Amino acid sequence: MSSASRRITPISGMMLFAVVFYAAGYILFPMYALVKESLMGIGQLSFEPYRQFFRSSLLEASINSISISLLSVLGSAAVGTFFAYVFTFFEFPAKSFFSKLVLVPLALPPLVGVISFLFLVGESGMLSRVLALLSGASPSLFTVNGWTGIVVVHVYSFYVYFYLFVSSGLSQLDGNALDASASLGATRARTILKILLPMLTPSLVGASLITFMSSMASFSAPFLFGGATRYLTLEIYAAKLNGESSSAAALSILLLTISVCALFFLRWWQAHKQYLLSSKGTIRVSAVPHGKLTRILVIFSAFALVSLFALPIITIVAISFVKEGSWTYQIFPTSFTGKNYLHLFEEPRLLEPLLNSICMALVATAGVVCLGVTASYLINRKHFPGRRLLEVILSLPFGIPGTVIAVGLILGFNRPSLFSFDSILIGTFWIMPLAYAVRNLPLLYRSTTAGFEAISPSVYEAAETLGSSQVRTFRKVIVPLLLPSIVSGALLVFINSAGEFVSSILLYSYSTKPISVEILSQLRLFDLGVAAMYSTLLMLMVLAVAAFSNRYSRATIAT
């Protein structure tokens, strides 16, 4: 690659300034406020909050968090990659419908997902009761809880990361390489193992990282499903509830450290496995040749899995029609009503939380797309000192529990500062999109970077050799090639923001109440039906957005 194109120009210098300002002001500054709280929270310098690290209950919590997160990564990788593979390489009826269905677990805010699982496979869940009835055994045999419960919920919530990342990796894959491998006499298994998997490494690493960090930072699942299982995020929550904010801050820093270690490890590992393929001519996605029996088996198991994965969604939709208080010891709810939905039309005020969420998620997504693509471009295509450090800082927030991010933002922005342009952000509209952006930028950054890594440098070297300016290359070559990655990343950001709960609950004020907080309020208020109704609306919205972005990205590629 020409070194000239990697140099920082005035334009890219300004871009770099924006990214550094963001990283310093909205990631490091709140974290600094957090560290300060952990050391100075009681008015003077004290390491007391760190002494609790030697407690046995905390060790147990750390081991649980790490092991459960690793299991969640393995499970999600298996399921997500399988789906991505099937939907890329196989043709079957209603494929596009199913490919959207696979995305839907994303739309269940973690809280709602967990609750639908409780209704399904909790001790008095429908599935547990039905299976118990059929087999004559006790329902507790079919109940998942504790470790299994948390892992199952995690896999369900996080396999989508693998599905999206691997799908976008596969869509940029050059089918010629696979054909070449096959015609050179490699078996299918060997082709998959030696060509497909290595080429997917960036996607797999990106998704593993996000899944691991999300699992470490997961709160709703261990909270509702874990029973007495100790988990780091729960320890933080307990400390905060108990009024020990310094101790909560210290625990957050521990959690952060573990996540950063994971980030470094995966980066190091990926650096040892770099594969780049340079393609000539157009990239062509072709089917890996499969036998008829394999085809049928694979498609059948995909159908079975998708249907199984649709159950929690069906549960939520069904519960949104259940009449309050009518479902107790029966296996299935008995009386249904459309009242929950009718209310929505009678009282437009009820729509407000949904509109708030859409509005704030859009603002956050726009910000994340601008900054994330810029950052990814600079880090992957430019040489400047501290490049890797900047990348680590930008990816950090994904390893930080939402609660901690929110507390950091509160500690950092409850007084005027340079980064809040001399105003107090707490209690305003802006703090929520800011929190969403900080939390989700790593998603877009990872998916865009995976896109960058899959593009051979020779593509824009060619553009530049042909006399195209850097800006023109960026707009006309890089962005179009990256578009699938950007769109899938932006989709994730929007969906995550629209359903975000953990930091919203700390940051919302009465005029910015988001839908997830409304769902929790309804649950607290015992209106399961209304909570399920809001969850259903949220899912429909995500489906609509997914359909839109699908069509949009396809249309752009075609032109």
Added chain:
Amino acid sequence: MRKLICLCLLLTPAGCSHSDRTPLVIYSPHGKDMLEDFEKKFETANPNVDVVWLDMGSQDAYDRIRTEKANPQADVWWGAPSTIFMRAAKEGLLAPYRPSWAEHVAPESRGVNDTWYGTFITPEVIAFNSRLLTNDTAPKDWEELLDPKWKGRIVLRYPLASGTLRIIFSAMIASAVTKYGSEEKGFQWLRRLDSNTKSYTSDPTQMYLKLAREEATISIWNMPDIVLQSKINNYPFGYNFPASGTVVLTDGIALVEGAKHLEVAKKFYEFVTNEENLLFQANNYYRIPARIDIQKEKLPAWITSTTYTSMPVDWDLVSHHESEWMKKWDEEIKGRGGNNE
């Protein structure tokens, strides 16, 4: 992409904002129905005020108000056990206000320097599923809960997040301190209760559900909520007052220090605690007024006919040690009984 950016630039925060009436922000655990009633009632009386309430557990409300100390969002904090208010007052989170009825409450319903006042008296009960148990077969006292036959039959709200259970647990320890001079007897009771407890739920709803759906048969909770759930949702709930004396907590109201709409907040404070509205809350939401100047004849029969013994509790001791005790419970007792999920 350009389209998306344009769309977002058009969406200014103004598009998401509200009316020009004076907003009055209430943090309260009292539930949607009661809060909606009083939102409407107060707005009818004061048309230029827009009452906005956020429903949350009392411990959550405390955490939030503490977090927002630098830029308070709430005006009125309506509902939390007295011990939480005591701590909040010590941390300077409450603005002093002396209501017109200040003379007419018991001394334990009055915060230091008028920082808070009691509104309701809430007795805690042993709740049970009435399809499976009757008042006779259900446990009738605290000690009976420890009977091995209830092993795996008790479901409790996760106590760290619940004002109600924190008070009950702390009261058990405090009364052990008063009775035996040491905390140990109290922790012993908690340890044995933990070994009988099947699970701790993250919110009251999950607890009601597990009880209603027969995953467990017994819980400990406050009387008004148990009665309300059985009336509103037809859940099969019954309750016993512990015979040796139950924990009775005082639920209060306070103004938030630094509140942005202090004058309207005072109006609201007086409004929800006037006699007419206390009676409305008693009749519709099973709240027992803390004010002692309300004539017996006006109170609903369910209050006057209910009798229970209350457990003497040193509330100062509780307020002082609650955090420490709950931390010890969380670290050393929770889930150590061996029967938890």
